[in-house]
Every structure is written in structure tokens, then in C-alpha cells.
Amino acid sequence: MDPGSSPTVVEFLGHPFRLAPDAAPGSDGRALGDVLQEWAVRHLQAELPGHLANARTVVLGGRNHARTARVLREFTDNIEFADPLLRFDLPARVAGNPLLGLAVGAAAQPLHLLPDPVRSRIPTPGTIVSHALARRAARDADVVVATYDELVGFGLEDLAGKTLITSAVSDEQLAELGDRGVDLVLDCVPQPFDVTVTAAVLEAMMRSVAGGGRLTDDDMLDMIVDAGLEPRLLYPNGWRRKSRFAFVIHPLSQTFFSEVEPLGTITRLAPGVVNDLIEKAVAYAPPFTYSHVTGITSPTGAEAEGWLITVGGTPKELMAHSPEFTYARLLQAADIARRLGAQVMGLGAFTKVVGDAGVTVAKKAPLPVTTGNSYSASGALWAAHEAVLRLGIAEVDDRGVLHGKAMVVGATGSIGSVCARLLALASDELWLVSPETAKLLTLKHEIEGASPRATVHVAATPDDHLGDMDVIVTATSGAGKRVLDIMAVKPGCVITDVARPLDLSAEDVAKRPDVLVVESGEIELPGDVRMKDIGLPPGVAYACMAETVVLALEGRYETFTVGRNIEWEKVKEIYRLGLKHGMKLAAISGVNGVFTPEQIAAIRARALEARAVVATG
Template identity: 55%
Template sequence: MKKVVTVTLGPSEQDFSFKTKFLGQQFEVTRLGADDDTTQAWELMRRHQADADAIGLGEIGDHYQVGLRTVVNKETKRLLNVVTRVPVTTGATLRRLLQVRAVRHVQHELGHYFNNNIVLFLSGMRNYDMAVAMSDYTKNLNFADALFQTGAPAMLSSLDQLELYAKGIKWALPAAPREILEKSLGGLKKKRIVAEVARSHVIVGTFAELKAVGNPANLAGKTVITSAVDDERLAYFKLCKVNLVIDVSPKLFDQVVGINVIEAMMLAAIGKSPEEVSDDDFVEMIDELKITPRLLHPTGKFRNIRRFAFVIHPLSQEFIRKGFPIPKATPKFIMDKVETLAAHMPPMVYCKMENIISPTGAEAEGWLISVGGTPKEMLARSPEFTYRRLLQAAEMAEKLGAQIMGLGAFTKVVGDAGITVARRAPLPITTGNSYSASGALWAAADAMRRMGLVKVNKGDKRVPAKTMVIGASGSIGSVSARLLAMAFDEVVIAGRDMKKLEELKKSILKDTPDAKVVCSIDYDSLLADMDMIVTSTSGAGKKILDITKVKPGCVITDVARPLDLPPEEVAKRPDVLVIESGEIELPTKVRGMKSIGLPNNVIYACLAETIVLALEGRFEVFTIGRDTEWPKVKEIYKLGLKHGMKLAAISGVKGVYSDKDIAKVVELAKKARLNWNGGGAAPAAEAPAKKAPAKKPAAKKAAAPAKPMPAVKKMAATKPATKPAAKKAPAKKAAPAA
């Protein structure tokens, strides 16, 4: 029977002895505590080497390999040197291998778990190899070595700084980590490390270190990486409401033992000293024993909270007024200066959203980060101006721990629509346009269904209606056109560049050969025939369409931000349903969210895409550029349903449309259609058209108006009606200017 003795500086009252089978051999393992007395530890090791096959040394300062430098602990070296007859180890080699494997295992098993986490190493030098492994997934690494050992108030914030610090060490480190804690943790220094624990997502340290700096306030919800977690230690973590404990030392026996014990048992089993055993030899034994880290959930429920950031900005001077205490009477020329100044301000956190919980159990939280430029200011400058603000926001998001960032409103339109920002940003970027397109059409379809003006028969392959997409060559517009071409009888794709429209048409017909697609850059004359219109332009307040020419009962989905149809335009046509794209309702009541101009718990679809990707753990560049991919639109729609996202109540410029509101629009639309002349005038101006027959210049002409009325359903019948409309048009255009 092999005999292994572990001498530790821990309390002797926790000593134990047990027998077990390990690597095919029988073992007796005995623990001897020296009660923080290195002299007693030295004597125990000297005495027991005579009757042991290997000795482990625990709870003592270790030698460190940091970069190319080895830091030797003189007291540990003295204790190890007393054992000359059998192998002796602190478990450093096995600990290093198990730490790295633990990081890789958790990252894989829990789905990108460490991506951009803020990780605090209470000793970076002792856990250097783990830190190197962790750096593959996050740059947010902080090391408390300098604070613990010298009292320096700042954290080391990179591997380079840690290596530089290790090179500068000229003193002998205390033998026990507990000595370091007792000497350095006092007053402001302790407050500093306690605060650092609170802002971190993952804390790495020994149990003694964690207990010295942790408490129920700053450890709640955190992930802790440590070793040798027994029932007593787990109870402490439960008291502190720790979310996840990653124990890098496996529980191979009923009794929890430290890594130094397991390495000593391995050395005894193969009869070699530590110097004779390579990393590959240890890996082979690890694989044979099927060792994996223990993932413990002290509270009984594991919460895998993913984090996101989303960029917002003011759409106009009015939004700037709401964000800052600026008097309403401020002259316009001063507001113009304020608007310009705001565009140059650095990004700032607007609010933090918490408690977003999917039906699957996944959770997300994130920050809304505001950049100051309005669309007017962004258009007045080169795209690089906006790129730099967005990259500053991305750097801020990374430091906060966000794992993906979305671009909102006009920030996703500027320049190449997110491509450059995604290439240069330190974390994945999405514009949210896939879900914006999905949400817009989702809302439009629901609105048309509720209005009931377009009848769809059971056997119809397509909706017997016509639709138009204005801004069709853009990201949301192009994918909207593709989907509508599959569902509607006819689609008009409208924009400013005929060449781009023709290319889009060719692409649509390749996917949907039997679709009817019409290109137009002068589309006003076609508005009168449209049952649905989607506007998705970057007009930034410019007039996009003449709403007076739109067919009564038409559903207009305004996806643009700023809106293509301001309230004063919408007010001209109470018989037309104008909806503000498709907003999304979150599955749970969100905490901490400030107003973004929508009802509580309702968000824009582009923000919803960012959240859905976070909930799914899809930390990747998802939607960028102007060619939104149809498969991604379908995918994000399905993922949204999976995570409990719902289409919010249909809303317009005045708020949510009730069933009563929609019924009123339908009533007015049906009435207006009785006298609709194909866009010559708005419904409010229809009355004079009825007086036209009163002139009666001749008996033959008196009956003339009666003939076209039954034929108004046919496109040809609308042509004669456009002639008198031309005379009325100037009077109609003068009205908005008044």
C-alpha cells in the first residue's frame, strides 16, 4: 500500500486519514496541519519522509512562473529541501494544467461563458497560466498582486503589466498567502480590493483570499474559481449567494483533498520525482482518471447572464432638450450650437437594463450608450467622424463587460452601415436590421389583418394586393422587398438609384422567379394603387412621399429613424394607418431602463436583435452592411420567439392603436374610397369632386361621369381621373406651407 502525507499550514483540527484505490493501487492518505507554524511544518515533513512514498505541501506560497521569469519563494524552497528521500510537491504543475483545462472546459460547456468577462485574479503570478488561457476570451483581466504585496492602490490590468511587475520583484515573498493578506489588507487598501471584487464578474483565488476580500454584498451573483471546496467552504459561498463555483481540483474521493495531495499520489503511483515527470505524463494520468472541474451552484440555481451594449443618439434638438436642462425658450441659433457641441461629446452610459429573462432560463443585461450626434450632424460630417464615436462606445462597452454591441437609429446607416465599425471594434457588432425588417413586416401583416380591407382567399398563393418599398436599396428595404415579393401580387421597389434598383430586382427574381417587381425612382404616381407601403430611408427629415396621394386604407410602416412621416404629415390622412415599424415587447419586466420614447418594456427591433443574440450566446457579427440576408431575418425571428419576444401593440405617432382606433381608420377609408380619384386629393378634399357634374354644359356630358365609376377598380379607369386632379394639385400643395 502506498502512503502519502500532506503537510499544510492550515489548522490541525481539520486533519484526516483515509484509504482508497487510485490509478490501480491502494493508498493511505494522511493530512497533518501545522497551524500556520512553518517550523512545525518543517519538522513534520522531516519526520514523515521516512514512512511516506510521497509528501504534499499545502496552503503555502508557491514558486511562480510568470512569462520567462521564475519567482522563487525562499521559505517554500526551504521546506521542500528538507525532504530528500521521497518525492515532494506543492502541486504546482498539476494545478497549472488543471486550471487551464478548467477554463477551456467551462468556456465550451457553458457556451462562450468567459467572453469579455471582467476577471479579477487575487494572485496573477500564482495563476499565470490560467490568466494566459483566459486572455483568449477576454481582455478585461485585473491582477491584485501589487496591492496585496506592496499596498499599491492600482490593479495590474494586463499580462504585460503582470510580467513587468514580476521582473521587478526583489524581495522574498512570505511563505503563506495568509501573511500577505494580514500585512496588506487594511483601511483604504481593503476598500479598494472589495470594490474591485464587486465590479468583477469572475474572481480567482484561494479560499483564504476569497474569504478575506469577499462578503455577501460583493460576491453575490459572481463566478468564483478556486480549489478544494468542501462542505464548509460551499456553505460560505452559499451565504454570499455566489452564482457559480468552479473547483479546479476534482473530487476523486469522499474526502475533499487539495491538488498537492493528488499530485503527490500520482508521483507515488509511478515512483518518480516531479523533475522526472513531463506535462504529457500528467495529462495522460488526468485523462485516465477522467478529471474535469467541478461546477458547483451554491444557491441551487445557476444564472448564465449574458451582457450586451446598444448605441443610441438624439434624433433632433428636441431630444437634446429632454436629455439636458435646457430652457424651452432657448433661441434656435443657440440650440444649433448646442447640437454641434453634443456631436463632439464622448459616449456616455444612458442606463443599464437588467432582469431580461427568456422562457429558456437564459438571462441578459446591458447598457444603452449614447453618442451625441443627431442625424443632421452625422450627415454634415464624414463617416469617419461617426465611426470614431462608435468605436469609443465599443471600447466603453468592452470595459463594462458587454459581449456584443448593437447600433441604433442613424448610427447603423452612416457610411458602410456597420462594416467598418465591426472590423475595427473590440467586440462583435450588429445593426439589428434583420430583426428590424422582420418586425416591420410582422407589424404590417398584423395591421392589414386587423383592418380587413384586403381579402385573402384560402387557395391564394399570394396576397391579392400591391405593396411598395421606399428605400428598397437599403439594408432593411432590400430584405423587406424580398419577403414582400414572395407574399404579394406586385411589389414596387422605389429609391433614388435606378441601377441599384435594377440589380435588386434581378436578385429578387432569381430567388422568386414568378414575382412581379416594378422599379421606380419617380413613384408618386404609383402611390394611389398601394395597399401597403414600407418606408426605410436615410432621408433624415426630408420629404419622402406625398401622403395625400396614398390610397385610403393603406398601411404605411415607417421603419426610418428619424421618421419619414412626421406627425403633421400623418395628421393629413386619418384614413391611412401609419405605424412606426414593429416594436418588440420583452418577456419580463425590465429594471433600470430609462425612456427611449416607447411604452414600458417595449423596445426597438434593432435593440431586440442585440438582446436576442446575447440571450442565445451568439457573440458574433450578425447583421452589417446594406445587404441584409434573408436567412438571418428568418433566423432572428425564430430566435426571438424562442426567447419570448412578442410583437408590441401596433403604434403610430400618437401612441398605441386600439381596436377602436383601427376601426375608425377602416370606416374613414371605406368612405373615402367611394370618391377616391386615384390620389388627386386627400379624402378631406373629396367633396368638391362631387359638384363637378353640376356644370352640365350639354345633355350628352351630363351622363359622362356615371361611366367611369364602376370601372374605378381597374387601373385603366384611374387615368382619366388624373386630369382634373392636376388642376387641384397646386391648391393642395399650398396647404402645408400655410
Template identity: 45%
Template sequence: MKQITNISLGPASDNYQMEAEFLGQKFNIKRFGTDGDLKKAEDMLLMWNKKADVICLSAIKYLYGHSAQTIMTSKLKKLLKVANTLTTPVTTGETLRRVTHEWCIRHAQFQLGNNFFTNAKVLFLSGMASEKIANVMSEYTGNISFADPIFENSIPKILHSQLDLNRYAQRIHRPISWLPGKDLISEPSRIKAVNNYILQRAARDATVIVIPYNDFYDYIEPFSEEELKDKVIVTTTAYEDRIDALREKGVSMIIDTTPKILDRVVGVSVQEALMISALDIPKTSAIKDDLLEVISEQRLDPRIVYPQSKPKRINRFAYVIHPLSREDLKKLKPLELITEIMPKTIGPVEKLMAYAPPIVYTKITGIESPEGVEAEGWLIGLGETPEQMEKHSPEFTTKRILQAAEKARSLGAQVMGISMLPHSLEGTSIDIGKYAVLPVTTGNSYTASTALWASAEAVRQMGIVKLKNNKTLRGKTMVIGATGAVGSICARLLAKAFEEVYLVSRNMAKLLTIQETVQAENPDVTIHVSTRADTHIADMDVVVAATKGADKTLDIMRVKPGCVITDITRPMIFTSEDAAKRQDVLIITGGEILLPGNKIDMKDIGLPPRAVYAGLAETIILALEGRFEEFTTGSNTEWQKVKEIYKLGLKHGMKLSAISGVNGVLGKDDITRVKEFALKKIKKHETDR
């Protein structure tokens, strides 16, 4: 049986002796803690020389410098010099530690969907002690901060870049570390309270926190469950007592850089000693390739531990919103009070708000998919109404949305959606996709899907159009703007529900093409094409306005009683005044989506509890699915993506929550009222005939 002796600078209270098997060989492992006494550690080195197969030194706390440079005290230098003169090989585990620190981050990123750390907000409690991890993490996210000044020198400052960390290490930390008697100076209680406040705020904002191995409990002492609940912790050699401590503080995941190669968790210095002994590596040999071979062949992967028993993952999104009209602006405080006292100020206020910087309107939490993944995000508000967007150049709006993207990135969002822009700005979202710091989706795919979903539900609730074979509606529907990206999607969806579909557009060649496509997919449906909506408008049961040009041809006074008009243009064609003219016609502007999760928390957005707009729902679906990509770009709404996002929505528990009209959400009473007016008018027409 081979002997591994672990001489630790840590506490003697953690000493142990154990027998273990590794690579088919048996080992006796003994740990001796010296409570930081380097002279005692030196004496033990000399005592175990030639008695152990390999000696490992552990819990060495270096004075870290700059760019992987380590600075050692004279006593530590002497200890390592003595170790180098022994006959028995001595290891500190540094080679394996550097490999595992990098490997654990890459491994976790790959195993957890290849996007786990993407734009995560990562707080390093000691960037100097975790420099290798920080270097790798920076490949996946720029949201990295460091608490070194607080923990090392009681300086109330969080650093927000590796460049700042390097400057701190060179210009402040290194000179201070050499001051005699520095460790004897206690931290004033007032400074400690300020530092704890800064640390706790930084921890609450972070999604990932990196905790060094040495002084582990000192590092976590300032934090409670309020700061660490649902956080991801990256640390080294997570012993059971450390896992228990993090479990009590609500941590959801622990990524341990140290693989577990024995029944008991042992540190990297012991593991490196086991590998050296098992492979009989000579003392003078370079061990990198040998260690790599063992790690690869034995699959010594870093550990991922779930302290709360079940895996939990929270993905993050942002969504850019803007007021759809002056009326929406009036709802904002303090604009509500100003415009109430001075109504004429709304015009200048609307112009001024177009220049306002993006702000966080609300954070959304508590979204839980049936698949087990969660999502949280932020609604970022711009002050531009659609009218102001059309008065300014596209570059004006593009610049503000790109600013919103920067803000979303700083918050930790991994994908961003933008609410529907006016038709004249369709190209803007393409430019945004090119230059934004986050992948951007317009939400148009799910908007098209839910608009027709809402339309079908409205027709069902009206109950005027009857079903054929319990599937197809015995009625006629028209799509105005059928050759556009959204209009063509609407045509294909409606053709699956109605007996007759009328496609209207000014481009005859494109009309014939879309007719051919829709007919091939639905051979039993009658497809009509026309360049004029007014010719057949009076016969339609459902009309979809998918182009701004519909305002010139869609006369609400000519549609039949009980008609359902779906207006998906922005700005909308119809107003509350139009709806008042025809109380027997139902005008809807889209469908809103009920989010999965019973504890959703967000500010009021003018919809029922848990309900959100379809474009926002598309962004949330992508976050839940871990699809941090440009899903819908510009006005380029693709049929396959409409079907895909609809299925993904069902997968993650999305449901139709409400049907919206020109004055907001339509309740069942609103639809019943329209139905009653329509039936009276229909009956009157029949009587008059």
C-alpha cells in the same frame, strides 16, 4: 494498502484519515496539520520517512515574485531541502497545480460554449498567487484587474494590467515582504474601510473573481451577497464548507481548478501523491508525462459547481443609441430646461452634442430566456442626430462609435449593436466592424423582420383588408426601393402574405432579378415591377418605403383610405404634419419587441415597459444565443439571416410589443381612430359613385 501522508502547514483542526481507491489500488490517507509551524512539519517529515509510500506537503504559502518566480523564506527552503533528502518521495503538488490552473480555464471556456470568458471582467484577489490562471485568462479577455496591493500590503489600489502587477511585485511587494515584523503590524481601521470599499466596488463590477486556496476565508471576508450575487468564482480545491460559504453569498458558479478524484475533495498535493504512488514513479523521475497520461486517460477534468442548484449564465451586450431628432435631444436633462427657457439654442446645442463623448445612458438587467440563459447590457449614448451625421464626414461618426465600442469593451460587453444610421453612412458600419474591439451588428436583419411583423399586425388590427383561405391577404402591397438590401427582404416577406406585390426601383435589371427570385419562392403570387411608384400608388393597401428616394414619389395625399404605410428609412420620410394631413392613413415606422423576463430594469427609452427597438433586440438575441459575432454588417441584410434571427428571437421568447408611428408608440385606440376615419372616407367614396 499504500500509505499517503499529507503534512499540511494549515490548521490541525482540519485533520482527517480516510481509505480510498484510485486506479484500482487501495490507499490510506492521513492528514496532519501543523498550524504553520515549519519546524513541526520538518519533524513530521523525518518521522514518516520510510513509513509512507509518498509524503505530500500542502498549504505552502510562497512569497510570490515576478513572472512565475517564487521566493522562499530561509525556513521554507530548509523544509524543502530536508524533504529532498528523504528516502520516501515527497511532493508539493506544484507540477499538477500548474497543469490544472491552466487546464481549468481552457476546459471551462470550451465546455461552456467556447466563449464563456470572452471579454469577461475578471478580478484576481491575488494575481501573484494565481499567475498561471491570469496568463491563460488574458488570452480571452483584456478586462483583468488585481487586488494584490490591498490584500498583501494594505495599499488602497486595484491594478488593471499584468504589466502593473509585475511592476508592483518587483518594486513594492518584494521589498516590503522582507521587512522584519511586517506581519505584526495591524491595518488601521480607516485604511481597512477604504480598502473594503474599493474591493467591494471592484467585485460588483466583475463577472468572474479568482480566489486563491491559501487564506480563502480572509479573501472572501470583505464581500457580502450584494457583491458576490450571480458571480462566477474560480478557486482551487473547493471543499464543501467553502462551497457553502459561497452559496450563502449568492455565487452562481464555482470553477474548481482541482479535479475531484475521490469521494472526498482532496488537494492537488494529495492527488499528485496518489498518482506517484499508483504509478510507482521513482523519486528521481520527471513526472510531467506520467501525470499527463493519468489526467487524459482518467478524464480528471476540473469541476464546475452550481451552488444555487441550477446552472446560470449571464451574457453581456452593448448597444449604441443616438437621438433621432432635435425633439429627442430636448428630452435630455439638463437640455430640456435650457431649450424650454431659450428655444433658439437648440440649433447650437445640436451641433455641440455631436462632439460629446459616448456616455452610459442605462444598464439593462433581468433579461431571461426560456432557454435558461440571461443577458445584461448597456445602452451607450452618442449626441449626434441623423442630420448632424450627414453634415459631418463618415470618419467623424465612425470615430465616435469606435470610442463607444472601447467603452463597451471596458464594461465587459461581448457583442455590440449600433442603431440605424442614415443611408449615407451605410459604409460606416462596415468600417466599424473592421476596427471595433468588439463584434458589431447593425440590427438591420431583425429591424426588417419586425417592421413587416408590425405592418402585418397593423393590417390585422385595421381589419379593412380581408383574408383569403385564412392565410393570404386579398390586397396589394408595394415596396419602394425593392432592389436594396432591406427592400428586397421586405419584398420576399410581403410576398408570403399578399395576393399582389408591386416592386419599385430605378434599376431595371435588378428589378427583374428580384422579381424572378420572389416569383420562384411564391408561384401563386402576382409580382409587378415598375420604375415609378406614383403609377399604382392609389391602389395599394400597404406601402413600404425602404429607400430615402421614396420621398420624391410617395405622395401621401394620393394613397387610398385605410392604407398602411411602413416607413423604415432613417431619417424618416414622414413627419407628424404628414400624418395630420391624412388621418385615414396609418403610418408606422417599425415594430418594437417585448423582452423575455419579468424583472427587467432599465431607464425609460420612450417605449412601454420591457419593450426595446428591433435593432437592440437583435443584439440581445445574439447575446442570449452566445453568438458573439458580426451578424449583420453594413446594409448587407441577407434573407437567410433575417429568417435565422426571427427564429432565434422566438426561441428566446421575443414577442411583438408595440407598433410605432411618427409620434411614438401607437396604441389600439390610435389604430381604431385611423380605421374609423378610413371607413367613413371609403363609405363617402362609394356614396359619391
């Protein structure tokens, strides 16, 4: 109980007890303490699933947290010990040398006679050094395991944003820990009274209730249940949850090399052929952390931090090597993500296209993996809808319904079928185009069975109907093959290219300055986001990255989207979760980057001019 307090009479399971501030409890509390430590960790994991996954953990003290550390290893390998014996694995070294073991045992015998909390407070040169190292480690940690007394000298810079696993925390101590920035306190010792008690006091009470003899496991379990004891999850500054993610990026072109030193200097001094050599060489470089991402805060109060991890291959190099070449680098990136404490990892750009689109990587990675394709499909159509509104040519009512015609080329593919279902709810007429006639008829039947708004048509090729379309979505796997004749599209049409690789090249797009071709919808992340430049406005991310962030904010540490079959239900779910966590459509991107309002206005002007020529001709 709290030192310096007056004797207090409490009742436990119908028995009165007088708690004196300086009285010895009559039990060391180890039997109950071990149970409570393990139960508390499992209770936290049950209440906040995934909270401890890959968590960077620092354990202060030694044997007094042994059970906690052992259970934590089920959820994370990122554990560092402040105890010099554990930090340097001295027990294993001593065990390998019998004579040394006898000497160490004899020298340490006086210390073993002391209770663990007392022994842990005796300073030695080793513990002083380890304490300094632990403070440094705690600054990068997610979880700290320590008693309140073991946190002497730890301040805001050490504990801010951390989860603290401890025991017997009083209200005054909890408030003080809140001032030091602790987010969550897991108190392993239940506190059924108005005064704070330790595991030793509770165990002594249990022994007394049991008649003063041996306290069996059955006795302990019965009393825990009968007294309604439970570990405490305490939020000294109000409810908060911070999740951790990683996202894999890679250079999209040789331009990236000019922005990263020392490659930038080399490319400026020796451009041309040297760039090609650098491009090939960098593809073999090991992954590295490009940026720490902080400040992401959902309207729900959930927070997320993450790391951008880059692999060196450009799209040209990734496609030139075998899938196994890229898998190896992605698994290296996953290992970096694990060591950083990430709970979920996303694959960006061409890393999610190679091979089986993330399936193999997800199976072998030490943490859940998502390609982000569910939110990419949703974001692309979100951007298409916004593009139609900004152009202001096609008729859209107050509910966002397009009073015109839409087409999906590659409608029987995984992303294409999702886009078709979305457009069927938001347009008057919908054309489904695919050479797979049987699948096409099945898709038409399924969409019509879901009572769409649109009248649904089917065609094997798009050519005969392109000139009538207000919106076209291309979602094929043509990989460079001609998908549609852009010259046949009517002025002012919005084309959304969700295929990867893209169905329409920059050269194709340049032929029609009166058509708006959308490559993707970029997402504004919630909060005061801080990360290095990724070629987008500050605080804006690619939709595939945003999916990873949404999963982190929601506490869904799972393999959400992998493979080439995108599930309709997941597209709807990730869109809904994105809105819940404050995601907004930030930008509309084309093959040459983000469209400015001036560029969209220019496309509108050319489209209206071209339509006027057609009308008068």
C-alpha cells in the same frame, strides 16, 4: 481533502491510497496546479464560448492565481488584482531599482518559505486595504478568481450573479457559495473521489504512481487522460448564464436636451437660437453611459444586462459631419462598452446609417458590433401584419395570409429584397418596384424559384398600381426624394416605411389620416426589465436594440448585421431566436411615436368612411 474527516481509502489508476485529514501531501502541487488552472479557464471558454470576453475580473490572492490570471488576459483586459504588489504594479517598480529589489527580496524571504495558501492568509496592512478594495470591485465584476478561504467577508452583495474560478470546492462549500448568490463555480481541480482533494494531493498520487521520481509532463498527461480527470462547471443554484451588451443611442431631436440637466434649464431660460447652439456643441461631447439595463430574462433561463451609451449628435448633426466624425465617437463608445464588460454592442438610429453602415466601426471596435437591421426588417413587417389585423379592413385568414395585394418599393435593395421574400409567402399578389430593371427581373426569378404563395409582378415605378394595394413597404435609399404619391394610396392601406432616412415625412403622413403609416415595430423584452426612459413604454425596446439583446441571450457574441446588404437567412434566424427568447411585438410606431388603440380606431373609421364615399360616388 476536507479538514476533520476520517481517513479514507481511495483508488487512483489501480493504486490504493489512504487519505488522512491532517497528512501532508508530499508535494506542493504547483506543477499540476499550473496545468489545471490554465486547462480550467480554456475549458470554460470552450464550453461557454464568449463567457469570458471582456469580463470584469477581480483576482484575489497573488502568485497562487498567476497562471489563471495570465490565461484570462487572452479573453479580457478588465482584470483587477487584490494583491497590493500586483494592484500597484510593484514588481515592475522593484525591477527598475536593483537596490530596492535586494532589500525587498531579503525582507520577503521568510514569507517565500511558506506555501502559497498559508502565505495568502497572513494579514498585512496592505492586504487588509486591498481586501476592502476587492470587495468593492467584486460588486461590479463578472468573474472572481479566489480560493474559498480568500472569500472570507464576501457576502451576497459581493458575489451575487458572479462566476467564481476556484479550486477544490467541497459540496458543503458549494452550497454555501450558492447561498451567497454565486451563479457558476469553475473548480480547477478535478474531483474523482467521494472526498475533496487538492491539486497537491493529486500530484502526490501521480508521483507515487510514477514511482516516486520526477513527474514528467508526459506522465501527467497520460494520468489525466487515463483517470478521466476534467475541470468542473458547477451551478449551485441551477443552470444560469448572464451575458452583457451595450447599445448606442443618440438624441433624435432638440427635445432631448430639455430632458437632460443642466441642458434642460438652459433651454428653458434661453430657447430658440440657443437650442441650435447646444445642438451643435453637444455633437462634439464625448459619449457617456445613459442607463444600466437589468432584469432581462429569457424563458430559457438565460439572462442579460446592458448599458445604453449615448453619443451627442442629433440626426441633423450626424448627417452634417463626415462619417469619420461619427466613427470616432462610436469607437469611443465601444471602448466604454469594453470597460463595462459588454460582449456585443449594437448601433441605434442614425449611428448605423452613417458612412458604410457599421462596417468600419465593426472592424476597429474592440468587441463585436451589430446594426440590428436584420431584426428591424423583421420587426417592421411583424408590425405591418399586426397593423393590418388591428385595422380589420383587408382580408386575412386564420394562417395570417393576406388575401389582397402588396407592394415593395425599393425591392432590389438589401432590406427591400428581404421584405419582398417575406411578403411573397404571406399575400396573394406582390408587386416588386425598382428602377434597377435587371436586378428586379433577377429577384422575381429567385422568389418564384422559392415557390412563393403570391403571384409576383414587377414595375419600374409604383404610380400605376398604388390605388390597388392593401400593404405597401417602402425600402428605398431615396434620402428625401419623392418615393410615392401618398394621395394616390387607397383608404385603409397600411404603409410600412423601413427606409432610413424615412421615405415618408411627417408632412406626407399628415395628408392621409385614413392611411396607417408604420415606421417600426417595437419589441417587448422578456423579464422584469429596468432601464431609463427611451421614449417607449417600460420594458419595450427598438427592434435594432432587441437584436443586440437576442444575440446576448443566445450567447452569440458576433458581428451579426453590418453594412447595407441584409441577409435573408439572418432576418429569419434573428426572428426565430427572438421568439425562442420571449421577444414579443409590443407596439406599432409611426412618425409621431407609438400608435394608441384610439388612434388606430380613428384611422379605421376615416378609411371606411372614405371607401363608402368612393363606392357611392
